[in-house]
Every structure is written in structure tokens, then in C-alpha cells.
Amino acid sequence: MNLFVANISPTVNEGALKALFETFGKTSSVKIVVDKYTGESKGFGFVDMLDDRDAMEAMDKLSNVSFFGKNLVVSKARPKTSSIL
DNA sequence: CCTGAGCGC
Numbered sequence: 001m002n003l004f005v006a007n008i009s010p011t012v013n014e015g016a017l018k019a020l021f022e023t024f025g026k027t028s029s030v031k032i033v034v035d036k037y038t039g040e041s042k043g044f045g046f047v048d049m050l051d052d053r054d055a056m057e058a059m060d061k062l063s064n065v066s067f068f069g070k071n072l073v074v075s076k077a078r079p080k081t082s083s084i085l
Numbered sequence: 086c087c088t089g090a091g092c093g094c
Contacts, residue, residue, distance in 0.1 A: 006087035
């Protein structure tokens with residue numbers, strides 16, 4: 001399950017985020033979104049977990065908890081913005 | 086920045 005993680009502190013990198021979610025289960029990929037042009041973190045990212053139960057567990061346990069000074073907000077990711085609609 | 090990412094030599 002792909003999870004959307006918002007309100008990520010700039011001090012958090014993908015490795016730290018992955019380690020955090022790995023405490024609940026296997027993560028297949030972690031992505032922190034950075035601005036294409038400025039290279040700065042947008043403050044949100046995505047964590048793809050192999051097991052849906054672990055994903056929901058992580059979503060529940062990590063939502064609104066302080067991580068590096070910011071309260072994480074975890075929810076199910078939506079499909080990436082499509083150009084076609 | 087609460088929903089990303091790769092179109093060039």
C-alpha cells in the first residue's frame with residue numbers, strides 16, 4: 001500500500017523515514033518530494049509498504065506523532081496527478 | 086507547500 005506522508009521535517013531524509021516505517025513492516029520504497037527547481041523538500045512524501053496491514057498499522061501509529069519536531073500526517077496515497085482527464 | 090517522478094547530447 002502506498003502511503004502519503006505529510007508535514008515532514010526538512011531534517012528528515014528518506015533513510016530516516018524508511019527506518020521509521022520499517023518498524024511496522026517492510027517498505028518497498030520511500031520517496032520524499034523535493035521541488036524540481038529549488039531542490040528543497042516540499043515537506044511531504046510517500047512510503048510504499050509491502051503489507052497492507054503493516055501500512056495501516058504505520059498509518060495509525062505514525063499519524064500525528066512528532067518526528068524531528070513535526071507532527072507527521074499519514075494517509076493512503078492517491079494516484080499521481082494524471083494529465084488526462 | 087497535505088498527493089511525487091524523466092525528456093536530452
